[in-house]
Amino acid sequence: MSNIRVAVRVRPLSNKEQEDGSQEIVQVNENVVRIENIKVRGVPEFGDTARARARDFTFDHVYDSVQGNAPCASQAQASNPLGPWAEAGNHLEVFGDRKQVPRSCDCVSCPTQHHRTFQPEVCQAIYDVYEDEMWATPQTEDEWRPVAEGFGDRWNFPHCCGAIDGKHVAIKKPPKSGSLYYNYKGFFSIVMLAVVDSNYKFIWVDVGSPGSCSDADIFNRSRLEPGLREGTIGLPQPDSLPNDDRDTPYNMVGDDAFPLRQYMLKPYPHRHLARDERIFNYRCSRARRVVENAFGILANRFISLLTTLGMRPSTVTKTVMACMTLHNLMRTRYPNIQYADLDREDEQGQFIAGAWRDQAVLEDVQAAGNEPRLTGPGKELRAYLKNYFCSPAGSVPWSSMILVHRFSTMRSAGLTPACSRTGRQALARHTQ
Structure with a gap:
């Protein structure tokens, strides 16, 4: 090279x-x-x-x-x-402009088939050159601990080793593929499932699954799920949370599409939540937001991912991997370049939406038809963290103010039926 x-x-x-x-x-x-x-x-x-x-x-x-x-x-x-x-006019315009394939200069002609041969080769070269540097997925306890410390220090969610989510990349229907790539949103796509660290860097990805697959389907078929379940990917052994004396497992955070396990936490269902459950959901959402922001700035930087790519799924996969590699390169060398585009919070902890949310965004992947089964150990760990986040040992001073503000905003907007029996019960639980 x-x-x-x-x-x-x-x-x-x-x-x-x-x-x-x-x-x-x-x-x-x-x-x-x-x-x-x-x-x-x-x-x-x-x-x-x-x-x-x-x-x-x-x-x-x-x-x-x-x-x-x-x-x-x-x-x-x-x-x-x-x-x-x-x-011949070839350039990687597909990364930064709304073009499906690189085009030639106006004054020079080049057969389209040469472009389609050239692009996957260059995308593969980008990935190969930076693979060791930009895709060093943690393998040992010493490598995972800085990831967990980043979530604890920056997002107040200790023992978290990554946030996971999936997004669709639209493609033209591949020949003779039937409905394999047809997703629930009504278009053809491939899926990118990714784990992100606290600094918006992708540390593990699975790219190329057909759009008809759900997050849970892809996760369960990946090498990540058995690695987490069997403890073979090197996560640190359970130890105590800050200001606590009970050993607690390390884990990742996801949304409702993922199973609740000791190694995978997700929020409580958003219905009739008590105050401590709302606090847990708030803390969990702060950790999960990094993966949403990572996908947001990825698409904001490489806006071709927001178009319908007229290439083979294998070529789209290489293109996406090249974009994610360059994203990691920018996050490593120039971490503040797109800071203004990211979600942030003010001094009172109020959420301020990042500029990327004002643009077109990648579509979420459908959750499985039946919600993944909850396990006893997973429910027990979520309940323990819920209590920990509400205790003097693990609470943050602004969480109560955030909940009061959100509840008051919903009530003033007519979203909380306080006059009904259900509304009065929710209000009572919130103020306990």
Whole structure:
């Protein structure tokens, strides 16, 4: 892979972009591209440092589309240093634009079948080059502990080793596939099931299952489920929670699609919940939110994942894996690039939706028809954590204020029938 070279051309703003008041955020100086992050203007967490406002990226070749401190070149001229494939106009536009396959330059023709051959090769190369660095899934207790510490320190959910969820990637119907790839949302797709750490990085994925499969189906057929169940993936041995003296198992968190086990926790059903159950759900949702945000910023960065990809499922799988690899690369090297797009909380713990939620999002995967069976040990662990989160040892000072605010908001909006018997019972449980 020593012959890999990267050329970048910075195009000018279009007439429409200028009319819409778009701002230029890219500066070029020889082979260095500086990108200003205007989304963090006025965000207190970033302060006023130059590193927060802009980042520099160095490439093998950089071309500007207007005269400046770099060579001025057309798109065709900029592709020449990369060799025959680039001279034919090939580039990985599928990652960052609403195109189903890479297209050729306007002034150079290239057969479509060459594009379809080229793209999976490049996607596979991206994954192969960064696999060891970006997909080092924890295998030992020493490797899992930092993941659990991240969830405990950042999201107040100790002993959590990852948040798991699944999303659909839309595709055209593969030939002779019947309804295999047809999902409950009414389109054809493949599924990506992923586990995310506290820093929005993917640490385990299963990509390529047909869209007709549910989260639970894919999870149960994966190597992750028996690894968790049999204790062979290296999770730390049970030990005490902070300020506690009882050994508690390490686990992951998911939604209602997953089974409640000692190694997999999920929220209480959202009906007639007592105050301590609401607090557990709040704490669990804070941990689970990282996987939703990871998928959100993945799709926000590689918006082709929000389109219908007209490729074979195997090629779509390679494309998704390449996108997730580059996502991990950006989270590792430039973790604050999309900070303003993420969900966050204010000083009172109030939820502030990230900018990615205002855009199109990936579709959730359907839960299994029958809810996965609950187990005694799983229910016991969830009940113990529920009590722990409500005790002085494990509580956070803002959780009660959050619940009161949410309940008051629902009541004022007419969502809580306080005048009914059920509403009075719910209110009584909430205020206990």
